Amino acid sequence: MLNDSQLLREAALVGGAWIEAGEDGIEVRNPASGDLIGRVPNLGAEETQTAIKAAEAAQIDWAARTAKDRSAILRRWYDLMVENADNLARILTMEQGKPLAEAKGEILYGASFIEWFAEEARRVYGDVIPGHAPDKRIVVIKQPIGVVAAITPWNFPNAMITRKAGPALAAGCAMVLKPASQTPFSAIALAVLAERAGLPKGLFSVLTGSARAIGGAMTASDTVRKLTFTGSTEVGIELMRQSADTVKKLALELGGNAPFIVFDDADLDEAVEGAIISKFRNNGQTCVCANRIYVQAGVYDAFAQKLSARLASLKVGDGLDNDTVFGPLIDQNAVAKVAEHIADATGKGAQIALGGQPHSLGGTFFQPTVLTGVTQEMAVAREETFGPVAPLFKFDTDDEVVAMSNDTEFGLASYFYTRDLARAWRVGERLEYGMVGINTGLISTAEAPFGGIKSSGLGREGSRYGIEEFVEIKYLCFGGI
Numbered sequence: 001m002l003n004d005s006q007l008l009r010e011a012a013l014v015g016g017a018w019i020e021a022g023e024d025g026i027e028v029r030n031p032a033s034g035d036l037i038g039r040v041p042n043l044g045a046e047e048t049q050t051a052i053k054a055a056e057a058a059q060i061d062w063a064a065r066t067a068k069d070r071s072a073i074l075r076r077w078y079d080l081m082v083e084n085a086d087n088l089a090r091i092l093t094m095e096q097g098k099p100l101a102e103a104k105g106e107i108l109y110g111a112s113f114i115e116w117f118a119e120e121a122r123r124v125y126g127d128v129i130p131g132h133a134p135d136k137r138i139v140v141i142k143q144p145i146g147v148v149a150a151i152t153p154w155n156f157p158n159a160m161i162t163r164k165a166g167p168a169l170a171a172g173c174a175m176v177l178k179p180a181s182q183t184p185f186s187a188i189a190l191a192v193l194a195e196r197a198g199l200p201k202g203l204f205s206v207l208t209g210s211a212r213a214i215g216g217a218m219t220a221s222d223t224v225r226k227l228t229f230t231g232s233t234e235v236g237i238e239l240m241r242q243s244a245d246t247v248k249k250l251a252l253e254l255g256g257n258a259p260f261i262v263f264d265d266a267d268l269d270e271a272v273e274g275a276i277i278s279k280f281r282n283n284g285q286t287c288v289c290a291n292r293i294y295v296q297a298g299v300y301d302a303f304a305q306k307l308s309a310r311l312a313s314l315k316v317g318d319g320l321d322n323d324t325v326f327g328p329l330i331d332q333n334a335v336a337k338v339a340e341h342i343a344d345a346t347g348k349g350a351q352i353a354l355g356g357q358p359h360s361l362g363g364t365f366f367q368p369t370v371l372t373g374v375t376q377e378m379a380v381a382r383e384e385t386f387g388p389v390a391p392l393f394k395f396d397t398d399d400e401v402v403a404m405s406n407d408t409e410f411g412l413a414s415y416f417y418t419r420d421l422a423r424a425w426r427v428g429e430r431l432e433y434g435m436v437g438i439n440t441g442l443i444s445t446a447e448a449p450f451g452g453i454k455s456s457g458l459g460r461e462g463s464r465y466g467i468e469e470f471v472e473i474k475y476l477c478f479g480g481i
């Protein structure tokens, strides 16, 4: 169990004060067993306004500190996350379901954003521009945007928070966060560690409760200058609409429909491994998960066979068991969507090469599934499945597969495997996506800009570009020189 019970706290942090959950709090359950983990407070608009007010006050002092000072506190927060990685991973697995090893991977990945932006805090450089008149000088400075609101999803209960809080706090902003109601304890544990690291009171609030009420108060606030959201395109559009009246800056990480292309000249074993990482990580529940796997005709059958054989050897089970590779899905809605996509595909002529059914473990466990004979007319071609289903489409030419890959409203991640360098450049440039993995199924890292185009969202997280999202550019014109 946890060796620091303080990390699993049934309370929210609002403007520097902890609010304990009562009997009427929101229940949080383990998706693997259905067991009650605990409760969190059911907060709304009023508490959100309190948090925003406290953030506004705390931000002024925070922004006035040196970048080095802010950096040191963030670095301590990072160190505490790493020291407590096992505890944080266990909390994450309990509420989210992913296997412990994967959860620990997420904690270290999440922590890496705090580390990276602790370093970047000191490199928010401005510019001096040659003047337009003999007596004038032009200077550009970058200043923190102010109070930032963040809303995060359940699939990465830790990393989706740090990827936003790291750059925001490093830049000198304050943050008011609403984590997903399925996975609030990971967010709360982060707040506990932030306090221990010495983050000033009120600078970082974690509000649990009604998404609509909290989101509504965030978007209505004049004080909140930026909203950063990761979640569904549907909710992202609604938040964008709600933010219009106060002309907020927005960062939106929304849905994807990632193509994963295997060309005839690919290293097939590598491509199978990449497909498993990209398609089945977090049991298919990530926005960069391969959703459509396009395989060139010459290697189609061999790829289908190898992929099915590898998947059949990997264990489905409770994430807390050591040898589990695939955990449960987050809830019954997720199971229904997976079943629906399989039924739609088989109804239109696809075959099941592996799985296809709810798992005998019951609950929200589902068999890893491979479908062959999949075509663009099926629902899996258009919508994100967000589950353990690998649909294999067959193609012949580069032009054909690029056209099929781009035939979607989404533009987040894409992947392809080839050993031909010229093809790698050509296809890489033609894919309409914010991110392209070439001969790899794993592209996310603190050093690189994560984000999408089209309906997949706005803005980039991570990398040196990530901190730019949390500053305003100001131009000082010096005259009379």
Ligand code: ADP
Residues within 6 Å of the ligand: 151, 152, 153, 154, 155, 178, 179, 180, 181, 211, 212, 214, 215, 216, 230, 231, 232, 233, 235, 236, 238, 239
């Ligand atoms: P997912 O498909 O990942 O559950 P959602 O977009 O439904 O994506 O949820 C992502 C986050 O957005 C969660 O924290 C959820 O509580 C929040 N959310 C959902 N609906 C709203 C809304 N109307 N206003 C503000 N936040 C919302």
